[in-house]
Amino acid sequence: MVKPSVSHRNVQYFFRKTGPENFRETLRDLKHRSIYSIIVDTKLESLPQFLTAVSVVYQPNYHYSV
Numbered sequence: 001m002v003k004p005s006v007s008h009r010n011v012q013y014f015f016r017k018t019g020p021e022n023f024r025e026t027l028r029d030l031k032h033r034s035i036y037s038i039i040v041d042t043k044l045e046s047l048p049q050f051l052t053a054v055s056v057v058y059q060p061n062y063h064y065s066v
Contacts, residue, residue, distance in 0.1 A: 020046045023053035031057060 014035065018026045030038060042050055 020049040023050050024057055027053055027057040 014030075016026055030036075040050065
């Protein structure tokens with residue numbers, strides 16, 4: 001059971017079911033919706049793929065000019 005904090009914030013819950021083959025797509029969708037606080041429940045063997053997807057989707061984009 002998840003209890004929202006005592007403050008009167010607007011809390012929304014989104015549930016997504018996905019697999020390692022769609023981690024990047026799901027993370028891009030969450031980023032597009034400006035959702036940055038997430039709870040992940042995944043199998044231990046899928047964790048490396050998930051963390052790789054997080055690092056790819058949320059890495060800063062640096063553009064260098066010459």
